[in-house]
Amino acid sequence: MFSEERISNLPQDVLNECRQKASFDWRKLKIFMEGEESIEFCNRIAGLLQNDPVFDHQWQTLTQKQAEEVTHKRWSKLVDYDVFDSKHGVPLNLKKIGDFVKTVEYYDAGLAIRYMLGSISVAIILMSQGTAKHKPLVDALLQNKIVGCLCLTELSHGSNTKSFQTEVTYENGELVFNTPNMESIKCWSANLATSATHALVFGQLIVNRVCHGLHAFVIQVRNLHTMEPLPGITIGSVGEIVGSWNGVSTGWMEFRNFRTSVNAMLDRNCNISSDGTYTSKFKNPNLQHAAVLGALAFNRIAVIMKGAIACELAAVIAIRYSMVHGTRRQFGPNQHEEILLPPARTHRMFPILASAYVIAMFHRKLNDHFNNYTMRVVQGEQTKILAELAKEIHVLSTVCKAVSTWMGNRALSEARLACSEHGFLKSSRLNDLRDDMDPSQTYEGDNYLIVQQAAYYLMDMARKESPDSPLGSVQFLKQKIDNFSGFTEDVLTAYKWLIHYLAREGIRCVQSSVQAGKSPFYARNNAQMYYIQPLATAFAEYTMLNWNIETSAQAPDDLQDVLRKICTIFALTNLEKYLSFLYIGGYCVGPEFGRTIQAELFNKEDELSGDAISLCDVIAPNDFLLHSILGSSDGRVSERVFREFQIASNDRPEWLPNLIGTLNRSKL
Numbered sequence: 001m002f003s004e005e006r007i008s009n010l011p012q013d014v015l016n017e018c019r020q021k022a023s024f025d026w027r028k029l030k031i032f033m034e035g036e037e038s039i040e041f042c043n044r045i046a047g048l049l050q051n052d053p054v055f056d057h058q059w060q061t062l063t064q065k066q067a068e069e070v071t072h073k074r075w076s077k078l079v080d081y082d083v084f085d086s087k088h089g090v091p092l093n094l095k096k097i098g099d100f101v102k103t104v105e106y107y108d109a110g111l112a113i114r115y116m117l118g119s120i121s122v123a124i125i126l127m128s129q130g131t132a133k134h135k136p137l138v139d140a141l142l143q144n145k146i147v148g149c150l151c152l153t154e155l156s157h158g159s160n161t162k163s164f165q166t167e168v169t170y171e172n173g174e175l176v177f178n179t180p181n182m183e184s185i186k187c188w189s190a191n192l193a194t195s196a197t198h199a200l201v202f203g204q205l206i207v208n209r210v211c212h213g214l215h216a217f218v219i220q221v222r223n224l225h226t227m228e229p230l231p232g233i234t235i236g237s238v239g240e241i242v243g244s245w246n247g248v249s250t251g252w253m254e255f256r257n258f259r260t261s262v263n264a265m266l267d268r269n270c271n272i273s274s275d276g277t278y279t280s281k282f283k284n285p286n287l288q289h290a291a292v293l294g295a296l297a298f299n300r301i302a303v304i305m306k307g308a309i310a311c312e313l314a315a316v317i318a319i320r321y322s323m324v325h326g327t328r329r330q331f332g333p334n335q336h337e338e339i340l341l342p343p344a345r346t347h348r349m350f351p352i353l354a355s356a357y358v359i360a361m362f363h364r365k366l367n368d369h370f371n372n373y374t375m376r377v378v379q380g381e382q383t384k385i386l387a388e389l390a391k392e393i394h395v396l397s398t399v400c401k402a403v404s405t406w407m408g409n410r411a412l413s414e415a416r417l418a419c420s421e422h423g424f425l426k427s428s429r430l431n432d433l434r435d436d437m438d439p440s441q442t443y444e445g446d447n448y449l450i451v452q453q454a455a456y457y458l459m460d461m462a463r464k465e466s467p468d469s470p471l472g473s474v475q476f477l478k479q480k481i482d483n484f485s486g487f488t489e490d491v492l493t494a495y496k497w498l499i500h501y502l503a504r505e506g507i508r509c510v511q512s513s514v515q516a517g518k519s520p521f522y523a524r525n526n527a528q529m530y531y532i533q534p535l536a537t538a539f540a541e542y543t544m545l546n547w548n549i550e551t552s553a554q555a556p557d558d559l560q561d562v563l564r565k566i567c568t569i570f571a572l573t574n575l576e577k578y579l580s581f582l583y584i585g586g587y588c589v590g591p592e593f594g595r596t597i598q599a600e601l602f603n604k605e606d607e608l609s610g611d612a613i614s615l616c617d618v619i620a621p622n623d624f625l626l627h628s629i630l631g632s633s634d635g636r637v638s639e640r641v642f643r644e645f646q647i648a649s650n651d652r653p654e655w656l657p658n659l660i661g662t663l664n665r666s667k668l
């Protein structure tokens, strides 16, 4: 029987006073948020890392070579731990996989990527797009007997996947791979430069001189004994990259008549018969294209979790730091006065804390839906409702990936500034975290581009008589939403009104450009900044919020109040960004709505002050994983900062005699 005592005690130290102000039991909230099984499993993983010298970590910047070596050694240890007990066949438990990756990610994002892309990500795509013939590869990937990588991006083509130029030609029962020019060289593939043995390659399938569009193929790229690329394949590195990505061995690959069996094609939805006839389950090539890329939703959902982790770490480090250290340095009241944090600081940090909760809870729910969807695909279901579900998961994964990574990046930047000069120490970890997080805004689909897909989906749904979706995320488009008639705490109505309005205006803007003789491409781009992008981001925030409100309602009574405050802070902070649209569109007139949003936000932030440290304790990884001298759970910031100063002060530089010589010369 799991009991709350099994969650480790927090140090009885300088943060005690703040902890005693909490209105709820932090252990109880942790169990509600994560579940007992996950807490136990994550604690086990954290313990393994903490007690193994291979995972000892410092803050020095490593060269690319050192970073790759250390990441490799740690990856190899993770493989040895075999936490999924792979000898007995790895169960496809995406929740458990997610917990594992999340714990490793707290420790080092680069290591998490190396592990996940090398095995789980590729295996899941093979399971959902491949057939029985690919099962041995799935097992080998999940048992880490081979290392996978994903090869979509080409030197000159990224988000525009239809323009990929890698050619895969069917010839006498074999597939021949070519990158016909420099622009089509596959690149930015994590794991590829030194470690991948197998690659999931996306290329244009050509059968009997007819191009059937983008398809996915799994190929062996290296000899397993020598690790040399196979004949017809050249592999290299893209060079140094920011943050922990530097240890991930990111590479490029060129094909020159590389030949392999036709079995390399992932053929759940299409087939090439022995007489060279191509067939696809999809009559419409756009649907075939969407199905090929739909398999990437797993990765995108994992990136949503990265956004949650970024907000969690930013909030924990900045709030713990501010409570013990920042407050002492504020101008203003003396220590005896009852003030935890001044409003200007809570206003910067509590929205980050709220985002951490809202994104994490949303991610868990979306991951469960994706888990369920994958099981149904693997079991061979081919229903219309499953196709609709795929579309909805795709839309939610794209738009929420964009919003959560934007929020995560902003959170880390703000946290760094909130910790003032100490935030710029390497040992604060905030700079490294920001570097690790930064590229998430472009990989798995550039944020500015992928939000467009969600917006077009919403605009389509808004035109329908009865917009429907298996998860119910667009059901509200059926409703008629009235204008503002008095403030209630439930700002979901304002969000719904806003989405209706932006969808309508987006359609109008595109149509008027087309009527003026512009191309549909121009017309859509023209509508991007003022309609399409806010439409997509508002939809993502609304859905995250809505799912959180539903989940929070199931919490024990004594947790409901704090969870409601978190949702309100998330809602008001984000809704405030759209005040101009709400006024321009006529949802509200006069100052009441705008003023109340701002006043309520300040109220809720103030009310949350006493709970903030305990809310951080719920989401914080242990001090070993957190690895920040500003964010430790005991709150002993000054001691840790000064210890780092002392460590850095011991070396007498070799060039000191030169300085002495220069000074003495200049005196002459």
Ligand SMILES: Cc1cc2nc3c(=O)[nH]c(=O)nc-3n(C[C@H](O)[C@H](O)[C@H](O)COP(=O)(O)OP(=O)(O)OC[C@H]3O[C@@H](n4cnc5c(N)ncnc54)[C@H](O)[C@@H]3O)c2cc1C
Pocket (backbone or CB within 6 Å): 150, 151, 152, 153, 156, 157, 158, 159, 160, 187, 188, 189, 190, 241, 245, 250, 439, 442, 443, 444, 445, 446, 448, 449, 525
């Ligand atoms: C650290 C890292 C790891 C990666 N790992 C992998 C991997 O393992 N495998 C893999 O295949 N790829 C990987 N990638 C590549 C990544 O997926 C691509 O960067 C991504 O798909 C975006 O493509 P792109 O960079 O070519 O940008 P593009 O699509 O060319 O866009 C470039 C810029 O132009 C803007 N833009 C383009 N078109 C429009 C438009 N119509 N309207 C408005 N703006 C527009 C975009 O917003 C963007 O700012 C990785 C990238 C990074 C940084």
